[in-house]
Structures are given as structure tokens and as C-alpha cells.
Amino acid sequence: MYDPKIFKTYDIRGIYPDQLDEDVAYKVGRAVVEFLKADTLILGRDMRLSGEKLSGALAQGIVDGGADVIDIGMVSTPLVYFAIADYGHEGGIMVSASHNPPKYNGFKICRERAIPISGETGLLEIKHLVEKGKFEKKPSGQLIRTDVLDDYVNKILSLIDKKRWKDAKRLKIVADFGNGMGAKTLSNIFNTLGVKMLAIYSEPDGSFPNHEPNPLKEENLKTLKKLVLKEKADFGVALDGDADRVGFVDEKGETVTGDIITALLSKEILKDNPGAKIIYDLRSSWATAEEIQKAGGIPIEYKVGHALIKEKMRKEGAVFAGELSMHFYFRDFYGVENSDLAILKIAELVLAEKKPLSELGRPIKRYFHAEEINFEIEDKEGKIKEIEEKYGALQNAKVSHLDGLKVEFSDWWFSLRASNTEPLLRLTLEAKTKELMEEKKKEMISLIQG
Template identity: 40%
Template sequence: MSSDTLDPANLEAIFKAYDVRGTVPDQLDDELARLTGTAFVLVTGAPTVVVGHDMRPSSPGMAQAFAEGATRAGADVVMIGLASTDQLYFASGHLGHAGVMFTASHNPAQYNGMKMCRAGAQPVGKETGLLEIRDMVALHATTGATMVSDDVTPGTISEQDVLGAYADHLLTLAPVRGRRLKVVVDAGNGMAGLTAPVVFDRIGADQVELVPMYFELDGSFPNHEANPIEPENVADLQKRVLEVGADVGLAFDGDADRCFLVDERGRAVSPSTLTALIAARELAKEPGATVIHNLITSRGVPELVAELGGTAVRSRVGHSFIKATMAETDAIFGGEHSGHFYFRDFWRADSGMLAALHALAALAESDGTLSELLARYERYPASGEINSTVADQAAVLRLLEEQYAGAEGVELDHLDGLTVTHADWWFNVRASNTEPLLRLNAEGKDEATMTEIRDAVLSTIRSN
């Protein structure tokens, strides 16, 4: 008899647009991980799979179960153990194997999940195999259909440590040289607590003084949620930066694929600003290159890219869309306002640590403070992402479209939700894939303009 986790309704719920995510053990357990391992190999045809996992208590067991399922389908498995998600992507690219990372990223302790990729860190999302994997597991669970014939020779499981090679590779892409910096790093008890010490050791104490915060790996997140996009989760870092007189603070999410900055004044830096900084550095390396930005990134990013002679291309929100667009355009870099940063030289994968190294490298090469360095990249006030609980998301989106369609100087598009653009402002409203929420992002030419459009749109959203 199948466990409840294999119920088709549960599988429908936890297989998302570009990963698997749910609560343990009611939505996700070892049995589901084992069957997913088998289905992953059968759908992708991967001869070898790299498996990594984060510090959540359920992660090692699920990773082992997935490996057993993958070997049952004939694939060999390379276990890299505790890892950040970008370390798993590195292993996939460096070794040339498909991969899976067991993590629920920034989600609370009761969650876990799987992020999958083909060789070279190519994403596996709902349009590139994830739904086929789900359906194969569901078919087996509901009908007992055999997934693998008895004459398949099982693969082997081996172990390999790639952490040092990962750190070395990142520092070839963004070497930190120049004046010595004092850097506070808040790992949030997540995987940056493993990767940051190795990376910073290779930079050298003569170049960087590291002030660690919450480096102990603890999937219960005893200090704060490992989700730095929420202001309350960077409050400790902001305080510490001021206390020690640091040049910069870095905050990572639970699986360390996202990074957020705090400047020397203790002020949180917009991910759009960091996107612009990295875009400028990458365009200096390859003039005329293409840079991807998602549709909630500040309009200052495409403006800067154009000023520097590059080509800016707009994308939907989400790593599978960004990576696909990067592949289509051969873009050198891509940035999302959520704190994900993608690099062509890193197999088009996202890496919070590589983004952090770009910021440190730029700061070490400069004579001023971080806030002075970033001033040219901060152009427009933004609302940040504001979530509202809405019973009928589609109805509210239709109402907003009716309100703004035909207004003077206004353009509408539906690349991802509803985006309304004016010369002086823009806003985007998108429905959550997993919750009854609408997400609003707004930006204006000045604070008053941004506040006015933000409040007008929120009034419509929250009165329905």
C-alpha cells in the first residue's frame, strides 16, 4: 500500500513549477524520494547523478533514498554530502553529471524539497521533465506499474568532496584584490555556514576580516528564518555591521543560492542595485553582451545596461525562465529582484556566493564606502514585494486591467501576471503559484510617485 505522500493530489501539490517542495513527513518522505530517484533517471536518461543535501534533519535520509532509487534504475550516484545549492550546480557542471539537491531553501524547518538539473546544471522544471517524473511516480503508486525491469543492472554509489574545487572556481570568476575589507556574514544557520569559511579562507585573512554570524548548521533555524528578503531576518546583520564598523554585510538564505547586501550604514541594499553592479562588471569584461533581468527588477537595470552598450532582455520571474532565456540569448549574466544571480561562466546557474564575491571585489577595488560605490546604481524608489491574501486572484487581475487599460501614457503586458507601465512609474501584480496571494511590486520616478501608485493598486487589491 502506498504512503499518503504518493497520493496523486499530494504529488500535484508538491511538484511545483521548477522544484519539489512540501512538509515532512506528511507531504514528502523517504519513499517518495526513492521513487523520484528512479523516475528521474528514467525520464532524463542520466547515466550518473550527483546528490547533495542541506542541514535539515530529513535531508540526509531523503538523499540516500533518492540515491538508492537512482541506482535501481541503473545510474551511478556521486554523493557530495552537505552542500549549498550552488555547490550542487558546480558539481553538476564541473563533473558533467545530472544532479539533485535536497533543500527547501528559505522555507521553515518543517519543509524539505528537491531541486533537479540535467548535466551542466540545466534546470529540470515543469516544461523540461518535472511533470513526467511526477506522473511516473503517480502511475506506479496508483497502479503498481513496474518502473524498472529485473534485468537492469543497478548502479553504484560513491562519495566525492567538491567544496574546495567549488571555492577555487568561484574565485577565478571574481577574485577579490585591493584594500582589506571587514565583512560580516549571516549564514542564518544555513549552508553558507559550510561554504563561507572555505571561500573566505581562500581569499585570505590579509584581504578580508570575516565576522561570522549563525554559522552553526541547524535546520531548526534557532535565530531567525533563513529568508533575507524579509526585513526582520536581516535586522541582526544590520546591527552587527554597525557594531563592528564593517564595510559590508552579507546575508544568505538557507541553501545559500541567494545573497543580500547590507551597506556600511546598516542599510539593506536592493537586489536590483546589486544586479546593476554585477551587470556593469560583466559588461566591462565582455562589451556589448546581453544581460537578463526579470520583470520586477528596477527599470534602472535595463537603462544602465543600455548606457554601457549592452543588450537588456526581460524575463519572467523564476530560475527556469531566466536560465532558458540566458541559453537562448547567450547572456553573460542574469539578475532577479528576489536575490538570485545567474552567471554564464557558472553554467548559467545561480550562485549567492559568486554574487557576493563580485560585490566584495568591486568594493576592494574602490576607494569609497559601499553606499558611495552603489550610488550610481540606485535610481528609483521601489515598494518591495507586497503580498495580499485574495480569494479570487484572476478576478482582481481583471479588475486592475480594466482600471488601467486605455489610460493615457499607459502600456499593459502579460508576460508574468499583469504589468502596467507609465513613463513615471510601473507596477506588476502576479499570482502566487502555491498560496492564495497576489504579489505587488511598484516603482516610481520619486518617492511620492511610487507611494501614490503603490497605494492605489493596493486599495484595489485589498477591497476585493
């Protein structure tokens, strides 16, 4: 079964087997080989129930296309990025639907150096090849199975300052893996460093028996927050299904948002990279850019979306980037996201400053940020235009079309943008007082729904 809607802005994703099945996976394997003119591709999958079947069909498509496939097994997305970039291969495919419900699966496709292939950089060409479905007969490639975990762990450990880990044994961290792929790598890293970790939902299970593996949703953090308080842990972390995003909870059981973590990580990274450029997405708090500047960095605001952020990082030579969605990107890890490294850098900061995470984050929480609100709107562009006509004409309004619409005033701002992955209009806003934030949120909701 094939549904053309599975081709999204950044990846291929749909319901198995109604929208994508083994036949589609086979054709995607053939198409990726043809598009990249590849001799060797990396292949990995997460714990989703359909992953093994789809991965097998992809592998067959790749070898029938004349390329070798190096199957690294059931792994996190960062391990696929590592295997492509560190070993110098021409590309790779990760079989995953990230945090989506169990019935979904999909493919994240990269070229050399783990550069993502999106709608603008080749995914539409791959779609065309899949739909055409005509491939030349080629001499078969080889299927090679290998394990890259040890090499990956060594790479991550090479990116931290061992001198800052002398007191590692005093750390206690609770980790909620959401029955996803994060436990294998983080357990290995923490064991090496001597960090005490209490792991929950660590067994990979694509039926997600405990909760959806999405750290952005507060309801998914309830158990983690209780355990952090009960265990008197330094902080807690929650990873998504394929472990390329991580959410943080401080020692008081409070959520630390992605933009606050971006600011904290920026300060830590700028210690070794003074004057470096750092990218943050335009939904982030004013405080994020202010903290980057204060730490001697150059803040660059940019669009939402991992493929766009990575491209901007390469173009600007940025050392780090962070998104409100809890993707954290490191130049030293091939300019892609890595949750393990984000966790280690926050732990380093807690160790070095000898302060709890809540205290480190408190000075940055100086504005009042509303959680992102989603609206199902049929005419998204029309609604954005209507809102701009109202607010863009006001005195001292600073209007940006970098990604949808962003309008800033001296005491508040809002961002309104169409989702790249879902049929939604997304609103984010922030104000200098809680009262103004609540007032403007109510006002905006009324206008958007009206």
C-alpha cells in the same frame, strides 16, 4: 505519505513526512533515472533535519534504477550545480526546501549542464512516473561518496581577477549564514584571499534556531545590520538556507535591494564583456536597465523564476542575470546562480572604486520602489483582468503581459502577477517621487482588496 501538491512549478516541495517521505523520495529517485535515462547522477542535501533520511531513500531509488549515484554530502545548491556541470554528469538532485520553515523539505532536479527540470520541461513526467509507481528491476548501480569542495573553491577563484584583490586585507565583511549551508564555501574562499570575515549563525542547523534563512525579509537582517555598524564593516551579506540567494547590507546598515545589486554587478561584469546582454526580472527598478545601458550592455527584461531566467540566458547568450529575489546568475558559472561569486564581485567593486557600498548604490536609487506586497486572492486571473481594464485603457499606458500584468506610465509603473510557488497575487510598483509612489500604492491596495 504522498500529496500531489508537492510538485511545484520549479521543484518538489512539501512538509515531511505528511506530504513527502522516504517512500516518495525512493520513487523520485527511480523516476528521475528513468526520465533522464541516466547512468550517473549527483546527489547533495542541505542541513534540514529530514535531509539525511530523504537523501538515503533517493540514493537507494537511483541505484535500484540501475544508475550510479555520486553523493557529495551536506552542501549548498551551487555545489550540486558545479558537480553536475563541471564533471559532465547527466543530472542531479539537491535535497532542500531553500528558506522554508524546518518542517519542509524538497528536491531540486537538474539534467545535464545543471539545467533545471521544471513543470514545463519534465517535472510533470516525473510526477506521472512517481504516481504510477511501477519500475522495472535493473542491475543495481553504485553509491559513491566524494567531496567536491576544493574543486568548487578553485573554480570560483578562477572566475575573479586576482589583480583586483591586492588590498583584500583591508576588507571586513560580516556574513549571516542563517544556520544554512553557506559558511563552508565562503569561509574557505575568504581565507584564501585574506579577507576578514565575521561569521554569525554559521553552524548548519535545520531547526533554524536564530531566524528563518530568508534574506528577503527585513526582520531576518536585524542582527546583521547591528553587527555591520558595530564592527565598522565594509558591508554585510545574508544567505538563504541552501545558499543560492544572497542579500546585501551596506556599511551604514541599510538593505541594498536585489535590483540595485544587479545594476552594480552588471557594471562590473560589463568591464570584461563590453556590449553583452544582461537579463533582469520585470519587478526591477527602471534604474537597472538604465545602468546596464549606460555601462554599454544590452538590458533584457524577463519573467520571474530561476528556471525561466536560466532558459532565457541560454537562448540569448547573456553574460549575467539578476532577480529582485536576490538570485544572481553567471554565464561563467554554467548559467546558474552563485552567491559566492556575487559576493566576490561586489567586494571587487568596493576595492576597485575605493568607495563604500552605500556610495556606489546611491546614484542608482533614483526612483521610489515599493516592497513587493502579497495578497491572498481566490480569483487571481479575474483580479488581474479587472486591474488591466482600469489602467490599461488610460492614456499613454504601456501594457505588457510578459509575466502577469505590467503597466507603465511616464512617472510610475506597477507589476501584478500570480506567484508560481504560492497561492498569492504579488504587487510591485515604482514611481519617480515618493509621494506618487505612496499614493499609487494606497490606490492599488484598495483596488486589489476591494
